Amino acid sequence: MNFKSFNPPERTLLGPGPSNISPRVLSAIARPTIGHLDPEFLHMMDEIKSLLQYAFQTTNEFTMAISAPGSAGMEACFINLVEPGEKVVVCSNGVFGGRMVENVERCGGIAVVVEDDWGKAVSPAKLEEALQQNQDTKFVAFVHAETSTGALSDAEALCKIAKTHNCLTIVDTVTSLGGVPVKIDEWGVDAAYSGSQKCLSCVPGLSPITFSPAAVDKIKNRKTKAQSWFLDQSLVMSYWSGEGKRSYHHTAPVNSLYALHESLVMLHEETLEKSWERHQEQHQNLANGLASLGLEFVVPENERLPQLNTIMIPDGVDDAAVRRYLLEKYSMELGAGLGKFAGKAWRIGLMGYSAQYKNVVLCLAALKDAIENAK
Amino acid sequence: MNFKSFNPPERTLLGPGPSNISPRVLSAIARPTIGHLDPEFLHMMDEIKSLLQYAFQTTNEFTMAISAPGSAGMEACFINLVEPGEKVVVCSNGVFGGRMVENVERCGGIAVVVEDDWGKAVSPAKLEEALQQNQDTKFVAFVHAETSTGALSDAEALCKIAKTHNCLTIVDTVTSLGGVPVKIDEWGVDAAYSGSQKCLSCVPGLSPITFSPAAVDKIKNRKTKAQSWFLDQSLVMSYWSGEGKRSYHHTAPVNSLYALHESLVMLHEETLEKSWERHQEQHQNLANGLASLGLEFVVPENERLPQLNTIMIPDGVDDAAVRRYLLEKYSMELGAGLGKFAGKAWRIGLMGYSAQYKNVVLCLAALKDAIENAK
Numbered sequence: 001m002n003f004k005s006f007n008p009p010e011r012t013l014l015g016p017g018p019s020n021i022s023p024r025v026l027s028a029i030a031r032p033t034i035g036h037l038d039p040e041f042l043h044m045m046d047e048i049k050s051l052l053q054y055a056f057q058t059t060n061e062f063t064m065a066i067s068a069p070g071s072a073g074m075e076a077c078f079i080n081l082v083e084p085g086e087k088v089v090v091c092s093n094g095v096f097g098g099r100m101v102e103n104v105e106r107c108g109g110i111a112v113v114v115e116d117d118w119g120k121a122v123s124p125a126k127l128e129e130a131l132q133q134n135q136d137t138k139f140v141a142f143v144h145a146e147t148s149t150g151a152l153s154d155a156e157a158l159c160k161i162a163k164t165h166n167c168l169t170i171v172d173t174v175t176s177l178g179g180v181p182v183k184i185d186e187w188g189v190d191a192a193y194s195g196s197q198k199c200l201s202c203v204p205g206l207s208p209i210t211f212s213p214a215a216v217d218k219i220k221n222r223k224t225k226a227q228s229w230f231l232d233q234s235l236v237m238s239y240w241s242g243e244g245k246r247s248y249h250h251t252a253p254v255n256s257l258y259a260l261h262e263s264l265v266m267l268h269e270e271t272l273e274k275s276w277e278r279h280q281e282q283h284q285n286l287a288n289g290l291a292s293l294g295l296e297f298v299v300p301e302n303e304r305l306p307q308l309n310t311i312m313i314p315d316g317v318d319d320a321a322v323r324r325y326l327l328e329k330y331s332m333e334l335g336a337g338l339g340k341f342a343g344k345a346w347r348i349g350l351m352g353y354s355a356q357y358k359n360v361v362l363c364l365a366a367l368k369d370a371i372e373n374a375k
Numbered sequence: 376m377n378f379k380s381f382n383p384p385e386r387t388l389l390g391p392g393p394s395n396i397s398p399r400v401l402s403a404i405a406r407p408t409i410g411h412l413d414p415e416f417l418h419m420m421d422e423i424k425s426l427l428q429y430a431f432q433t434t435n436e437f438t439m440a441i442s443a444p445g446s447a448g449m450e451a452c453f454i455n456l457v458e459p460g461e462k463v464v465v466c467s468n469g470v471f472g473g474r475m476v477e478n479v480e481r482c483g484g485i486a487v488v489v490e491d492d493w494g495k496a497v498s499p500a501k502l503e504e505a506l507q508q509n510q511d512t513k514f515v516a517f518v519h520a521e522t523s524t525g526a527l528s529d530a531e532a533l534c535k536i537a538k539t540h541n542c543l544t545i546v547d548t549v550t551s552l553g554g555v556p557v558k559i560d561e562w563g564v565d566a567a568y569s570g571s572q573k574c575l576s577c578v579p580g581l582s583p584i585t586f587s588p589a590a591v592d593k594i595k596n597r598k599t600k601a602q603s604w605f606l607d608q609s610l611v612m613s614y615w616s617g618e619g620k621r622s623y624h625h626t627a628p629v630n631s632l633y634a635l636h637e638s639l640v641m642l643h644e645e646t647l648e649k650s651w652e653r654h655q656e657q658h659q660n661l662a663n664g665l666a667s668l669g670l671e672f673v674v675p676e677n678e679r680l681p682q683l684n685t686i687m688i689p690d691g692v693d694d695a696a697v698r699r700y701l702l703e704k705y706s707m708e709l710g711a712g713l714g715k716f717a718g719k720a721w722r723i724g725l726m727g728y729s730a731q732y733k734n735v736v737l738c739l740a741a742l743k744d745a746i747e748n749a750k
Contacts, residue, residue: 003426003640005399006419006633008409018629021408024380029630030405033396033578034383035708044381051378067580068443071625072605079603102604197626203408205442205580205628227602228454229477230447248713250446251572253580254393255404256631258381265378333410338623 011327012354014363015335016147016308017175018197018204019351021259025202028262029255036252044261045240045252051264055177055200055272056192056210058184064240065260066193066207066231067253070174073193073207075103076231077170080219081139081191084108088139089130089167091122091158095148095339096172100141107227112137118340119310121303122153124161131165140167145176147198148338150310150347151299152180159188168215174198177208178267179279179307179351190215196256199279199307201352202263205256263352279306282355286348289364293371298345307355309348310341314371319343322370330366386702387729389738390710391522391683392550393572393579394726396634400577403637404630411627419636420615420627426639430552430575430647431567431585433559439615440635441568441582441606442628445549448568448582450478451606452545455594456514456566459483463514464505464542466497466533470523470714471547475516482602487512493715494685496678497528499536506540515542520551522573523713525685525722526674527555534563543590549573552583553642554654554682554726565590571631574654574682576727577638580631638727654681657730661723664739668746673720682730684723685716689746694718697745705741 013020034041052063066073088104093116104111114130116122122142140162144155162169168190173182178199190212197204226232239249283306298310313319326332335347388395409416427438441448463479468491479486489505491497497517515537519530537544543565548557553574565587572579601607614624658681673685688694701707710722
């Protein structure tokens with residue numbers, strides 16, 4: 001067989017992630033690899049930690065990046081915190097809430113599932129009810145920004161309820177971090193994980209994570225070892241910790257961390273507030289254009305994620321044909337529907353570096369063309 | 376706080392990995408990110424699969440890369456294959472054999488540990504004895520190339536013994552793949568994992584993995600779900616499988632996979648045989664030079680890994696001072712001793728792209744200078 005170097009096409013990435021990556025970040029990832037225990041590298045890791053504390057709006061000492069994608073970040077939260085037999089109320093309003101339930105069950109926890117409609121925010125009232133019925137609950141888990149539907153939940157309200165019932169909170173901020181406010185300390189989030197490839201516009205493969213002091217206490221006082229060695233945060237802590245000697249745990253993904261560092265430096269330069277505004281503004285531009293095209297959102301207006309716009313596929317329009325047309329004619333990727341929305345909705349992501357006016361304009365023009373062509 | 380872009384120094388990486396990365400691979404990783412379900416990306420994944428089959432010398436259909444470092448590859452093998460209560464004989468002759476034991480125990484398996492001296496190959500006779508004493512053993516696990524000591528074990532002989540006792544074999548090829556012969560099918564290896572950052576000279580963060588049809592059968596017929604969702608290979612299979620529709624499992628580390636593809640294309644161009652020869656030749660050059668300097672190997676001559684040379688630190692020489700001197704004056708990284716060898720040995724890696732004559736010459740000159748300076 002004959003193998004050649006791979007030269008990917010240049011896409012406009014308007015799906016649920018990965019988003020487009022800035023040339024600055026692509027340039028950073030290609031810098032010379034150095035050792036994972038090199039003093040220069042350890043210094044850069046310290047900066048990543050500070051920058052992630054900024055992004056998460058937290059002073060949590062335990063704030064770093066898991067050396068694997070967001071789903072490993074999710075797993076790291078559950079398997080480190082939840083011990084066999086402990087009860088977790090999971091508010092589920094989409095694919096990723098469902099994945100949380102899988103995680104709880106696989107680590108021997110008891111999942112109490114509070115179902116909410118797909119495409120809607122999680123209901124605080126239903127959470128309150130579930131906690132009243134399950135007084136022995138140890139954790140409340142929910143997805144802040146459901147990537148499968150584009151719904152944004154009120155994390156502050158949900159955490160407040162959890163706290164009144166003395167529960168630790170585990171929050172999925174994969175799609176929210178950098179795109180809408182995420183305030184770990186102010187809201188009382190105990191464990192949160194995110195993904196590098198959404199609103200941070202870094203390459204896929206890393207999962208920023210943060211644990212509150214209460215969560216760290218819970219980890220340190222486990223009766224049993226966490227079931228994963230790779231994701232055992234009591235071991236990883238001693239590699240990321242700034243104090244004293246760093247001990248080797250696993251070989252860190254050096255170049256991907258260069259990329260994460262650069263994407264976080266860019267976010268810090270722009271400031272979180274400006275980034276949130278930019279996402280909101282481009283969302284509004286897109287929403288206006290979609291209305292002109294007669295396309296309807298799945299999510300009610302006040303529960304919409306600006307960075308992920310889920311719209312109903314009009315009757316008689318072939319889902320796959322439209323996305324293929326966009327890919328072939330415009331080299332543009334839109335997201336397909338996921339789970340219950342497969343074949344029924346499209347997901348238009350305006351995340352991180354992709355959240356630019358020129359992309360909104362191109363998306364609207366291309367979508368109009370594609371729908372007309374597919375009828 | 377003020378944060379700037381990170382510009383790493385250019386190192387000569389002669390430690391236990393990461394090894395130096397070719398400009399071709401660094402150029403590949405910086406290419407534009409595309410979606411993890413993009414048809415062009417799926418085609419590249421198919422090529423990675425074929426190229427890994429070549430590297431592993433296998434026709435195993437289930438051959439791919441785990442989206443996380445080698446220690447996650449190790450964990451993927453154990454948690455997918457070993458069910459609670461099943462017995463695993465682990466031959467341990469270094470840090471990574473010890474990590475295998477951790478893995479067996481964390482997934483509820485029963486580990487029977489066959490201890491061998493650090494710095495020596497695993498003893499086939501001891502394995503045979505252990506299997507005779509433990510007739511209910513389901514798996515034999517060992518490290519082909521111990522990265523903590525530089526010892527190479529006879530994988531073929533060990534697998535043969537395992538087979539006569541009807542055991543499946545789990546083999547760590549993290550440091551061996553690409554540097555010395557690894558023949559999965561010929562030797563009867565059922566599950567093997569490797570790392571991207573050793574003799575493949577790709578960026579750290581990926582773990583090539585392969586499962587024999589017998590291993591896949593074992594996974595498909597599990598009575599309980601694997602304890603990890605992220606590493607559940609029965610789910611990952613349907614993303615990497617070439618047939619029919621690929622289903623989304625997690626977002627693949629797109630750019631790191633570009634790099635892996637390029638490093639495997641380079642290995643295929645050179646051919647495995649030439650790569651093995653090159654590692655052997657540079658090892659011999661290094662060994663000759665070390666002898667002239669009066670430095671002694673830890674591992675007996677016929678059990679040495681060409682790509683990882685562990686040498687005793689001479690009496691009266693300050694370990695840390697020498698390595699710091701090499702880093703500061705030559706921008707060269709040597710590996711520190713690990714585990715029992717911490718402070719007692721250095722590990723000189725000549726892996727993949729680092730296995731070049733010019734590096735051997737520079738290493739010998741720099742080491743001579745550093746030792747004289749540190750006395």
